[in-house]
Amino acid sequence: MGRFDGVLFFADYDDTLYNSAHTVAPEDLEAIRYFMDNGGHFSIATGRAHRTFTPQIEKEGLLFNAPVVLGNGAAIYDYAADRYLLDSRLPPNAPAMLERLCGRFPALGFEAYHGEDIYVHNPNRVTREHLAKVGGTQIPASIPDMPTPWSKVILQQDQLYLEEVQAHLLSLWGDQCEAIFSNRYLLEVTAKGCTKGAMVGKVADLLYIDRKDLYCMGDNQNDLSMLALSAIPFAPANCARPVRDWGARILGHCDDHAVAQAIQILDSIY
Numbered sequence: 633m634g635r636f637d638g639v640l641f642f643a644d645y646d647d648t649l650y651n652s653a654h655t656v657a658p659e660d661l662e663a664i665r666y667f668m669d670n671g672g673h674f675s676i677a678t679g680r681a682h683r684t685f686t687p688q689i690e691k692e693g694l695l696f697n698a699p700v701v702l703g704n705g706a707a708i709y710d711y712a713a714d715r716y717l718l719d720s721r722l723p724p725n726a727p728a729m730l731e732r733l734c735g736r737f738p739a740l741g742f743e744a745y746h747g748e749d750i751y752v753h754n755p756n757r758v759t760r761e762h763l764a765k766v767g768g769t770q771i772p773a774s775i776p777d778m779p780t781p782w783s784k785v786i787l788q789q790d791q792l793y794l795e796e797v798q799a800h801l802l803s804l805w806g807d808q809c810e811a812i813f814s815n816r817y818l819l820e821v822t823a824k825g826c827t828k829g830a831m832v833g834k835v836a837d838l839l840y841i842d843r844k845d846l847y848c849m850g851d852n853q854n855d856l857s858m859l860a861l862s863a864i865p866f867a868p869a870n871c872a873r874p875v876r877d878w879g880a881r882i883l884g885h886c887d888d889h890a891v892a893q894a895i896q897i898l899d900s901i902y
Contacts, residue, residue: 634671829857
């Protein structure tokens, strides 16, 4: 029996575990190994899709022993079994809906995720920087020519512009989709009910984890749904203002091993 038996800890990836130097610190990996070696379940809840997250496992030597939440809540993937446990889709009217949205907001960059492929329409500076960071290969296409179904769409522009886009999108189609910021330049669209929190909850149920033993850590608006489930909602010091204002427990910057700091706190509890 380990001191962390029956404990599940989910961390966001970019800007939480994956720091501003575009790497995972050895201190964080050492703390995760300690947590797992002592009975804990550790995993990652990321906005990245299967194609853009999977290369990180070998590149960064990532450690986890529970299913991973991908695509901002669009999917749950069990890497131990190499299969999806859940793989959601935007509704069939998503192309028409989002083409109409892009017509109203012509400065939007647009990424659609279909299987392992990323289709791009009207790429802008944010689109190019995002694809360079996550390592995705873009396939240019008009929205009607993109194959479907889509697991998610990412809309890209500056924050004030995207806030207007978010309000408009949810006012028309909020009963069919989620539209949540993963950072101030990326607005992610998934099927209704497909959030990090919903999928973290499903993994917790799968592992028979009591909610009092579920912990989450994240830095942005798309993490709030899982932070709401967390016995202690952790956030790195570099978190977005909505996370800070919501009342997360603020630890060090992601560059200062914030995940390891959270595990130190769990070590003092169990």
